[in-house]
Amino acid sequence: MRKLPGVINAQQFSIEVICEIFSLARFMRKTAPTGLLAGKILCSIFYEPSTRTRISFEIAMTQLGGAVISTENAREFSSAAKGEKLEHTMRVISGYNPDVIILRYDAQGGAEIARKYSKVPIINAGDGDGQHPTQGLLDLFTIGEYYPSNEELVIALVGDLRCGRTVRSLCYLLPKCYRKIRIYLVSPSQLRMKDDIKNYLSGRRVYFEETEDFEGVLRKVNIVYLTRVQVERHEKNELLKRALEKVAPNFRMTWERAEMMQKDAIIMHPLPINDEVDLEVDKNHRAVWFRQSDNGLPLRKALLVMTINGY
Ligand code: CP
Secondary structure, eight states: OOOOOOBOOGGGOOHHHHHHHHHHHHHHHHHOOOSTTTTOEEEEEESSOOSHHHHHHHHHHHHTTOEEEEESOHHHHSGGGGTOOHHHHHHHHHHTOOSEEEEEESSTTHHHHHHHHOSSOEEEEEETTSOOHHHHHHHHHHHHHHSOTTSOEEEEEESOTTTOHHHHHHHHHHHHHOSSEEEEEEOOGGGOOOHHHHHHHHHTTOEEEEESOHHHHHTTOSEEEEOOOOHHHHTTOHHHHHHHHHHGGGGOBOHHHHHHSOTTOEEEOOSOOOSSBOGGGGGSTTBOHHHHHHHHHHHHHHHHHHHHTOO
């Protein structure tokens, strides 16, 4: 039986493994099996707030018959508050033998450190401005429900591309499934995608274009994927915050802008939404963010089963 060694980043997945995850996620959605993880323990350690990732993982584990031990604010309620380093926390918690640790950390590289020091598999639930691979997978899963992988995909990633970890994971995953793909990177100049991702896309000969012309790309794309400005990562930069306030309206999704898109195009967002999307856009038939968040449950069930039991 093959097992996932955990989930650290999006690069780790081959197309074959992605297909197996998606196939199991579809099965989980259709049949909702119980008892598959009876007697198993998930430990979720979150150094940053979360609604979707933590709760969907914990519900997934519970519905599959397993138990959950959780700290939702590890900075305050674990010994991190007394200065303990992640390396020691991971050695200690994994020494108690949970079957998997779900970790959200507040700095890039946290999941990799955890992997090195833990005796049990780690699932990266977001590490600073690094990656959010399980969100990337559920985004790709959702995209696949609208656009088959043999078609050309044209997608605009919009917003804080510098610190938005979901778009970073998605950039690693998209070229694995879509051979013909064009990516527009739409952001204010201060929030451009970092070079590591651009180098990866160039290395895979993926066409991408950086632009600030949000309205200009709306008609060209199948998908607009919006992200909020990661204010928690820019808090100390007052100059940047003031500059962004001025340009924010240029990147906001309004009803009128949604209607500029093709009729069968979709608008995605990992959530939470701030001011970058008007609330009324929820009602536009193109908006699929609640489909994305719903897909988080079967997708994370699949990841838990494949990591704990194997497949
Ligand atoms: N999309 C996402 O990661 O949401 P949470 O921060 O609420 O988990």
